[in-house]
Amino acid sequence: MVAENTGNTPSRPLPPSPEKLEWGSDAVAWTLRSLPIDFIALNPGASYRGLHDSLVNVLEDTAPEMLVCLHEEHAVAMAHGYAKVTGRPMAVALHSNVGLMHGSMAIYNAWCDRAPMLILGATGPVDANLRRPWIDWIHTSQDQAALIRPFIKWDNQPASVEAAVESILRGWQATIRRPQGPVYICLDVSLQEKALDKPLSLPDPSRFAPGEPPVPSAGKLDTAAQMIRAARNPVILAGRVSRDSADWAKRVKLAERLGATVMTDLKIAAAFPTDHPLHPLPPAFRLDSAAVHLISEADLIISLDWLDLGGTLYTVWPDGKPSAKIIHASLDDYGMNGWAMNHQRMAPVDLALDGTPESTVDGLLERMESTAAVNTQSSYQRPPLPSQTGVFDLLALATTLASTLENRDVSYLRLPLGWPSSTSTFRHPLDYLGYDGGAGIGSGPGMVIGSALALRGSSRLPVAVLGDGDLMMGANALWTAARHKIPVLIIVANNRAYYNDVAHQETVAINRSRDVENKWVGQRLDDPAIDLASIARAQGFQAEGPILDEESFRTALKKAITAVENGQPALLDVVVKAGYMSGVVDFNSDSHSDGNK
Incomplete structure (x- = not known):
C-alpha cells in the first residue's frame, strides 16, 4: 500500500534503553519509538499527561513528533490524510471520553475509507479511590471504546504496563492488516503514571509484524x-x-x-x-x-x-x-x-x-502471458470537454486551475462533489487522493493537511479544492499547517451556501409541487458573507479573497503557487456560481449533504 518517494522519510533514532524507563508512560513511548510511526497528532489533554511528558522528555518530541491540533477531529483527520499518501498509520492521542467523542466523526471517515491509524485514548483512574474530585469522574467512563466500537477494527484497555506494550504491538498488527482501519487503545491515567520499580522485559517488535495478506487460490x-x-x-x-x-x-x-x-x-x-x-x-x-x-x-x-x-x-x-x-x-x-x-x-x-x-x-x-496484446483503444468515445457557460462557476474554476497547473507535478488532495473531472488528468497514484470515506463534512481541512505533511519535501505540489461549508466546519485545522510548516494550497470553491442541500430542497419542492424559490431558505452562508481569507490569515496562511472572476483567480493562483513552493501554506477564497453540471449528481438517491458546500 505504501506510495513511494513522498519525500517524508526521516531517519529514526533507536528506542531508549529499558534502564532509562521510569514510568508506565515511558514504556508506551518506547513502544511507539520501536514502530515506524513518524508523527502523533494530538490536542493536549490531562488524561494522557503522563504520555505527553514521556513523548517530550524521553523521546525528545522525535519519532514520533507531536503535531499540535486545535480539535481532536482534526488530529484524526490528519492521520487519515497521511495514510492516503503513505499507506502507513500515524498515531493519534485523544483526551479521555470527551476527546473521543470529538474525534468520533473523523474515526468513522477513516473506517469507511479503510485508513490505518493507531489511536491512543485515555481515561481517568479506573480505581475510583484514585480519582480527583469532579474532573476525574466526568473524564472516566466504563468501556470507553463502546462509543466507537462499531467503526474500528480492534480496541483494548490494558491493565498493566506490560499489557500496554503488548496492546500497542497488537494494535499495530491490526491496523495495517488488510482491510485496514483504525484501532483504539485506552490508557488508564494511573497506568501511565505508575512508577517502574525495575527495568521491564521488553519484547522485540520485529517478531510481532503481521504476515502478508491472503491471495486467491x-x-x-x-x-x-x-x-x-x-x-x-x-x-x-x-x-x-x-x-x-x-x-x-x-x-x-x-x-x-x-x-x-x-x-x-x-x-x-x-x-x-x-x-x-x-x-x-x-x-x-x-x-x-x-x-x-x-x-x-x-x-x-x-x-x-x-x-x-x-x-x-x-x-x-x-x-x-x-x-x-x-x-x-x-x-x-x-x-x-x-x-x-x-x-x-x-x-x-x-x-x-x-x-x-x-x-x-x-x-x-x-x-495471461501467452495472450498476444490486443486492441488498446476502447471502443467508447471519450466525451468532449464541457462547454464554458460564460459565468464563473465550478467548471471555470476547474479549467483555469488545470491550465495553470498543467506543467507541474500536482497531487489533488481533495475535490468536491460536482467537480467536472474531465478537466483533470491523473497519471500517477499520487495525482488524486480521493474523498473522505464517510461523507462527514468538516474533514477536508484536517485531511488535506495530513496528506500535505506526507508530501512535504517531495517534488509534488499539494492542492485541495474544498467547499466553503467543509472549510468552515474545520477551519481551525489550518493553524496546524502553519505551526508545523506544512506547505499546501487550499482553494475554496465558495458558493456561499450549503448547496448540496439546496439542490435536495429543490428536488423535494418539485416532487411536492411547492415553490422552488424557497429552496434557499436556511441554506445560505451569506448576509454577512464569511471572510474566509481573513480566517486563514489569522492562522498563519497566505490568503486572498473573495476572488470573483477568472482573471483575478488566475493571478492569485500563480502567486499562491509560488508561496507554497517556497514552503508556505496558502488559501484562495474563490466565489463561484452555485450549481452542478448536468448528470453529476442524482438528488433523488442521495442523503446527507456531502457535496461542494
Missing part, C-alpha cells in the same frame, strides 16, 4: 483466466487498490493485455491513468448514462475492490441479474459488521477472489 485464478479468455468485451472496475507505482503499471499492463475498458471512481484515489485510451470516461462520484451504457454492454466485469459493486450492478441491471459475468477481487468482507452499512449492497458475483487486487493482477498477468 491457484484454482480460482485459473478459472478467472478461463473466463477472461472467453470474454469479448471485458471491463475492469479499478477501485481501492495499491498506491504503489509498480502496481499501477501492472494494472495498465493487464488492461492492455486484455484489451479491457477501465473505469475509476472519484470517491477514491486514482487507480488508472485517466487519459489512457482504455479509460474513455472521466472518473465520477456516481454513474452517469454513459457509464451505465458502457457497463451494460460488458460480457465480463473484473472488479478490483470496486467501491459499492452491488450498488453499481443494480444501477445498471435493476433486477439484480447482470448479463455479464462478474469477477470480484476483495478482502473487504473480512471487515464487515452489523452496525456500519458501509459494506454496501450485496453484489451478485460469479467468481469471488478472496485476496488483494494486487495479488489478483499478479496472478492474472502470469496466466
Whole structure:
C-alpha cells in the first residue's frame, strides 16, 4: 500500500534503553519509538499527561513528533490524510471520553475509507479511590471504546504496563492488516503514571509484524483466466487498490493485455491513468448514462475492490441479474459488521477472489502471458470537454486551475462533489487522493493537511479544492499547517451556501409541487458573507479573497503557487456560481449533504 518517494522519510533514532524507563508512560513511548510511526497528532489533554511528558522528555518530541491540533477531529483527520499518501498509520492521542467523542466523526471517515491509524485514548483512574474530585469522574467512563466500537477494527484497555506494550504491538498488527482501519487503545491515567520499580522485559517488535495478506487460490485464478479468455468485451472496475507505482503499471499492463475498458471512481484515489485510451470516461462520484451504457454492454466485469459493486450492478441491471459475468477481487468482507452499512449492497458475483487486487493482477498477468496484446483503444468515445457557460462557476474554476497547473507535478488532495473531472488528468497514484470515506463534512481541512505533511519535501505540489461549508466546519485545522510548516494550497470553491442541500430542497419542492424559490431558505452562508481569507490569515496562511472572476483567480493562483513552493501554506477564497453540471449528481438517491458546500 505504501506510495513511494513522498519525500517524508526521516531517519529514526533507536528506542531508549529499558534502564532509562521510569514510568508506565515511558514504556508506551518506547513502544511507539520501536514502530515506524513518524508523527502523533494530538490536542493536549490531562488524561494522557503522563504520555505527553514521556513523548517530550524521553523521546525528545522525535519519532514520533507531536503535531499540535486545535480539535481532536482534526488530529484524526490528519492521520487519515497521511495514510492516503503513505499507506502507513500515524498515531493519534485523544483526551479521555470527551476527546473521543470529538474525534468520533473523523474515526468513522477513516473506517469507511479503510485508513490505518493507531489511536491512543485515555481515561481517568479506573480505581475510583484514585480519582480527583469532579474532573476525574466526568473524564472516566466504563468501556470507553463502546462509543466507537462499531467503526474500528480492534480496541483494548490494558491493565498493566506490560499489557500496554503488548496492546500497542497488537494494535499495530491490526491496523495495517488488510482491510485496514483504525484501532483504539485506552490508557488508564494511573497506568501511565505508575512508577517502574525495575527495568521491564521488553519484547522485540520485529517478531510481532503481521504476515502478508491472503491471495486467491491457484484454482480460482485459473478459472478467472478461463473466463477472461472467453470474454469479448471485458471491463475492469479499478477501485481501492495499491498506491504503489509498480502496481499501477501492472494494472495498465493487464488492461492492455486484455484489451479491457477501465473505469475509476472519484470517491477514491486514482487507480488508472485517466487519459489512457482504455479509460474513455472521466472518473465520477456516481454513474452517469454513459457509464451505465458502457457497463451494460460488458460480457465480463473484473472488479478490483470496486467501491459499492452491488450498488453499481443494480444501477445498471435493476433486477439484480447482470448479463455479464462478474469477477470480484476483495478482502473487504473480512471487515464487515452489523452496525456500519458501509459494506454496501450485496453484489451478485460469479467468481469471488478472496485476496488483494494486487495479488489478483499478479496472478492474472502470469496466466495471461501467452495472450498476444490486443486492441488498446476502447471502443467508447471519450466525451468532449464541457462547454464554458460564460459565468464563473465550478467548471471555470476547474479549467483555469488545470491550465495553470498543467506543467507541474500536482497531487489533488481533495475535490468536491460536482467537480467536472474531465478537466483533470491523473497519471500517477499520487495525482488524486480521493474523498473522505464517510461523507462527514468538516474533514477536508484536517485531511488535506495530513496528506500535505506526507508530501512535504517531495517534488509534488499539494492542492485541495474544498467547499466553503467543509472549510468552515474545520477551519481551525489550518493553524496546524502553519505551526508545523506544512506547505499546501487550499482553494475554496465558495458558493456561499450549503448547496448540496439546496439542490435536495429543490428536488423535494418539485416532487411536492411547492415553490422552488424557497429552496434557499436556511441554506445560505451569506448576509454577512464569511471572510474566509481573513480566517486563514489569522492562522498563519497566505490568503486572498473573495476572488470573483477568472482573471483575478488566475493571478492569485500563480502567486499562491509560488508561496507554497517556497514552503508556505496558502488559501484562495474563490466565489463561484452555485450549481452542478448536468448528470453529476442524482438528488433523488442521495442523503446527507456531502457535496461542494
